[in-house]
Amino acid sequence: MARTNATKKPSKKKARGKKVKAATLRVDADKLWFMYRKMSEIRLFEERVWDVYTRGLMPGLAHLYIGEEAVAVGTCTALRDDDYITSTHRGHGHCLAKGGKLDRMMAEIMGKEAGYCRGKGGSMHIADMSVGILGANGIVGGGFGICTGAGLSAKLRGTDQVGVCFFGDGASNQGIMLETVNMAAVWNLPVIYVCENNQYGEHTPYQDVTAVKDIADRAKGMGLEGVIADGTDVLEMYNVVSAAVAKARKGDGPTLIEAKTYRHHGHHVGDAQTYRTRDEVSWWSDNKDPIRLLGKYMIANKVAKQAELDALYEQVDEEVLTAIEFGKDAPFPPPEQAFEDIYA
């Protein structure tokens, strides 16, 4: 693989985001703690998934979300329970941020009947309709049609619900993006398209396959507003998404948000990562770790002390370990269920 900008050491300039158009909202201490907890849940869940995978306790693969936690948490904190999300193959973070339960997610990943899809979906197909999770999706770009449909449904039913479609920089080159985002813009649908530009699609730097520097710039050509946000800054994500949600609830249509972020792990748990340097990965984890950044902010604003943050982190780790035990002890689905819930 040729060296490209993405494989060079990144410049130390602050946030890659250009302008944040949203007015800065005041975020109270409870919400800061909530966001810190949620991001910690995702981080620790993912670290344990790595462990579960290497111990042979789960079938299939997992695509870890470590490093991208602020995108899911900033976004979903701006949503209500009855709003919708569609997720991706890298979906654990989105599902946890929208209210998915640690134990049922872990059971699903392990293929157990107590999981969200009775163990038949696995890591890439977690769904929980009760909190608006319309499904993670192994088809890259698969969420565009589903979320745009959810937005159309909310509009036709006359509710003020919104849908958020999470997708990657790689997915932004799928044809379905143009087809659905154009339709949402024409019909003023209450959908927010959140692009997680984590710099790579599998092993390919996004600049190798994407002609525009900023994916948000594509919004103009499709007739909707495009916004760039620092996807490692949970408060910036919360602000930008809150503004897009308020606009969508009022009937003023969709927004495309590009969150600049980075995955600290490989594309999936078995990726040798020969396409990027260790220096590049360390730069992001040393300088742009979203959990550490929020922790620093909370300490600087006297909302938390380091010891309190550490205690919460440990408590969440216990909860994740309990979820693993739940998953391990849960039974596999009986063979006679193999032909249930099959649509094709």
Ligand SMILES: Cc1ncc(C[n+]2csc(CCOP(=O)(O)OP(=O)(O)O)c2C)c(N)n1
């Ligand atoms: C339609 C389709 N094409 C190809 C794949 C194989 N594939 C899985 S993940 C992936 C890369 C996706 O990159 P991106 O959208 O940037 O998401 P990221 O993995 O970076 O989160 C590809 C090509 C797939 N699952 N579905």
Ligand SMILES: [Mg+2]
């Ligand atoms: Mg990507």
